[in-house]
Amino acid sequence: MRIGDFHASYRHDEALFxxxxxxxxxxxxxxxxxxxxFVGGSYLTYLACLLGIHLIAAAxxxxxxxxxxxxxxGHAAFMGVGCYxxxxxxxxGIPFFLALPLAGAASAAIGLVVGIPSLRIKGLYFAVATLAxxxxxxxxxxxxxxxxxxxxxxxxPAASLFGFELAGDRRVYFLIAPLAVLMLLGARNLxxxxxxxxxxxxxxxxxxxxxxxxxxxxxxxxxxxxxxxYAGVAGGLWGYFFRVATPELFGLPLSxxxxxxxxxxxxxxxxxxxxxxxxxxxxxxxxxxxxxWAEAFGLEQAGVYLAPLRQVVFGLLIVGFLVFExxxxxxxxxxxxxxxxxxxxxx
Amino acid sequence: MSGAIDWLLLAEFSLVGLLSGGxxxxxxxxxxxxxxxxxxxxxxxxxxxxxxxxxxxTANVFLALPWWAALALTLAGVAALGALVERFVLRPLAGxxxxxxxxxxxxxxAVLHGLAEAVWGGANLSLxxxxxxxPLLLGExxxxxxxxWSFALAVALxxxxxxxxxxxxxxxxxxxxxxxxxxxxxxxxxxRRTQRLTWMFxxxxxxxxxxxxxxxxxxxxxxxxxxxxxLAVVILGGLDSIAxxxxxxxxxxxxxxxxxxxxxxQARDLVPxxxxxxxxxxxxxxxxxxxxxxxx
Numbered sequence: 089m090r091i092g093d094f095h096a097s098y099r100h101d102e103a104l105f106x107x108x109x110x111x112x113x114x115x116x117x118x119x120x121x122x123x124x125x126f127v128g129g130s131y132l133t134y135l136a137c138l139l140g141i142h143l144i145a146a147a148x149x150x151x152x153x154x155x156x157x158x159x160x161x162g163h164a165a166f167m168g169v170g171c172y173x174x175x176x177x178x179x180x181g182i183p184f185f186l187a188l189p190l191a192g193a194a195s196a197a198i199g200l201v202v203g204i205p206s207l208r209i210k211g212l213y214f215a216v217a218t219l220a221x222x223x224x225x226x227x228x229x230x231x232x233x234x235x236x237x238x239x240x241x242x243x244x245p246a247a248s249l250f251g252f253e254l255a256g257d258r259r260v261y262f263l264i265a266p267l268a269v270l271m272l273l274g275a276r277n278l279x280x281x282x283x284x285x286x287x288x289x290x291x292x293x294x295x296x297x298x299x300x301x302x303x304x305x306x307x308x309x310x311x312x313x314x315x316x317x318y319a320g321v322a323g324g325l326w327g328y329f330f331r332v333a334t335p336e337l338f339g340l341p342l343s344x345x346x347x348x349x350x351x352x353x354x355x356x357x358x359x360x361x362x363x364x365x366x367x368x369x370x371x372x373x374x375x376x377x378x379x380x381w382a383e384a385f386g387l388e389q390a391g392v393y394l395a396p397l398r399q400v401v402f403g404l405l406i407v408g409f410l411v412f413e414x415x416x417x418x419x420x421x422x423x424x425x426x427x428x429x430x431x432x433x434x435x
Numbered sequence: 436m437s438g439a440i441d442w443l444l445l446a447e448f449s450l451v452g453l454l455s456g457g458x459x460x461x462x463x464x465x466x467x468x469x470x471x472x473x474x475x476x477x478x479x480x481x482x483x484x485x486x487x488x489x490x491x492x493t494a495n496v497f498l499a500l501p502w503w504a505a506l507a508l509t510l511a512g513v514a515a516l517g518a519l520v521e522r523f524v525l526r527p528l529a530g531x532x533x534x535x536x537x538x539x540x541x542x543x544x545a546v547l548h549g550l551a552e553a554v555w556g557g558a559n560l561s562l563x564x565x566x567x568x569x570p571l572l573l574g575e576x577x578x579x580x581x582x583x584w585s586f587a588l589a590v591a592l593x594x595x596x597x598x599x600x601x602x603x604x605x606x607x608x609x610x611x612x613x614x615x616x617x618x619x620x621x622x623x624x625x626x627r628r629t630q631r632l633t634w635m636f637x638x639x640x641x642x643x644x645x646x647x648x649x650x651x652x653x654x655x656x657x658x659x660x661x662x663x664x665x666l667a668v669v670i671l672g673g674l675d676s677i678a679x680x681x682x683x684x685x686x687x688x689x690x691x692x693x694x695x696x697x698x699x700x701q702a703r704d705l706v707p708x709x710x711x712x713x714x715x716x717x718x719x720x721x722x723x724x725x726x727x728x729x730x731x
Contacts, residue, residue, distance in 0.1 A: 216715070355534070399549030400545070411527045
């Protein structure tokens with residue numbers, strides 16, 4: 089059993105990671121992340137890059153939806169904005185370390201416009217407004233050919249630093265992984281500040297928050313801008329990773345995927361974002377492996393059922409978590425930890 | 436369109452648009468019924484439509500039953516599906532935040548979509564043409580028969596549902612349970628039963644709309660995507676207003692048709708969403724919806 093952790097100084101009280109064990113594990117994790125692409129094979133490195141992008145995007149959505157209570161069905165479209173912004177910026181010769189923040193900013197600017205109705209409408213109505221934004225932006229991606237390349241899409245050149253090209257999964261990994269760590273830390277830190285606390289107050293009861301002096305308009309827009317900024321950066325990284333931006337990549341299914349990830353992980357929890365995004369990224373890979381085995385054992389038809397199987401499992405996961413574990417994987421993790429902390433006194 | 440507007444073309448497209456708005460209104464009715472009865476937007480309505488159409492195809496084409504038997508089987512099937520969904524998905528989620536319920540219906544949609552694709556395959560199937568094709572000539576304006584008949588069918592169904600809601604005992608208890616579940620319980624209304632009925636009716640309207648849409652176009656697992664556009668219709672009319680659903684269905688049908696005529700085919704899918712964005716900015720509770728009053 090672990091004994092209590094007493095905060096003896098203000099610095100200790102304010103620390104982001106407050107126990108020694110946490111800091112040690114975090115250090116080990118960072119070391120493992122740095123070594124990962126050299127130890128894991130190319131497939132695992134690819135998955136890690138994909139996961140990094142998903143983590144950033146899901147964290148942004150959790151800031152909006154999980155912490156502030158603004159349901160967004162248009163997150164993928166904001167990623168698309170980021171991705172196309174990177175494509176355009178690279179065409180203009182802007183290096184990646186400026187292009188990525190620009191992508192975030194472009195996405196945040198559009199997020200501000202979409203967020204404006206949030207002052208008058210909320211809940212279901214707002215969800216439908218973001219759904220509309222998703223389709224309108226998708227239409228723009230398809231039809232504004234001079235910028236987006238239409239249905240065929242736009243190519244994104246490799247990110248390069250002083251002539252050193254970040255091409256190939258392993259090199260891009262060292263662009264994605266540090267950014268993912270940084271942005272997750274940023275999201276975690278946000279909720280210790282006035283702004284983050286205001287978001288939570290708005291989620292819990294917006295009218296009460298306004299009575300307490302929190303400007304709903306300003307903070308709802310801020311939440312939307314931050315969330316879309318994350319989406320924009322994730323979209324930019326997506327561009328550098330896959331090297332192409334096409335409209336159908338950033339459709340409604342991807343938006344729903346991120347919502348599913350934060351629900352499965354846990355709304356309003358950064359740990360939940362990480363667990364949920366990881367889980368939802370790995371599930372399709374697991375299913376593919378499963379179907380591969382089934383084929384190896386003589387079920388030749390199994391391949392046909394991969395896509396439907398994926399959808400069914402995806403839907404069942406969403407419904408199942410909502411019905412049986414509404415606080416998601418983060419809550420399961422907390423429960424497991426508590427069990428071991430209190431063992432053997434309380435089981 | 437240089438010079439004078441072609442009035443005849445305008446009239447023809449307007450009429451066709453208005454008539455095709457009937458089907459939109461029917462789908463919208465599926466949303467409104469569930470929202471009125473249970474305060475849930477059913478994002479899986481499109482999948483209900485698709486499942487209904489597939490069941491009908493199985494009964495009518497695959498098993499070669501006559502159309503009325505196939506229709507009866509289909510409606511029984513989707514009603515059972517609606518009841519199951521209410522019991523095992525929505526009832527455990529009662530009282531949860533909006534996002535949970537929205538996501539539950541989206542997840543449900545994914546499950547139904549995947550199952551349909553696994554059972555019936557992803558290819559396009561075609562339903563027999565149920566509605567007569569013979570066009571109607573009004574002077575120089577030509578109205579396609581299918582559009583005309585689907586409109587008539589939609590109007591009849593909507594009228595039937597409205598009458599049922601207004602005058603039947605179940606309809607009255609559904610309205611009571613929707614407006615105040617606690618009082619409804621106290622008055623001896625079985626609220627669970629009314630909610631189950633609501634979902635069964637939603638399934639039935641969805642299936643009929645699905646069969647109409649599938650018989651006019653073709654049947655594939657992505658049939659349900661029409662429904663998302665109809666959400667815009669529902670928002671325009673007001674989420675809890677049947678009259679609103681009808682008027683808005685006609686308006687959106689008209690706008691879509693005119694867009695196809697004067698702007699171009701690609702812009703058509705955009706119309707409902709632009710309408711919804713404008714409406715939400717100007718009049719968030721829709722044309723006929725009740726305004727929510729919030730208290731602390």
